[in-house]
Amino acid sequence: MGILANAFTWWNGASWGTSIVTRLRGEEVGRDEAGNVYFRHRKHPSRRWVIYQGSNDSSNVPPGWNAWLRGTINDVPEKALPKRRSFELAPQPNLTGSGAAWRPSGSMKGQGHRPTATGDYTAWTPDA
Structure with missing residues (x-):
């Protein structure tokens, strides 16, 4: 179900559409320790994205690569x-x-x- 699941879901990894766009228009920039792969658009370098290794969880992106994805830094970390x-x-x-x-x-x-x-606390009751 791994390959077929990517046709209809995005949370298990890159969908077929993302994989096609990445191959046609993307340029690999680097990889991190977790195995995530980072890309930028060939014609528009300010467009950047990541293909996650494993589940699509943005907290798996290290701080340096997160800065690169957001455009805070222009060069790789x-x-x-x-x-x-x-x-x-x-x-x-x-x-x-x-x-x-x-x-x-x-x-x-x-x-x-x-x-x-402690003694300074009195519980609230609706009758009081």
């Missing part, structure tokens, strides 16, 4: 940006909805217990 420093962490995709998402201590899926209410 390897040439336009300084090298990542040793203390900088690698970018992470959006973890919302996954097991690695941050949960506060009082949440239902978080660790620990919610602190008890």
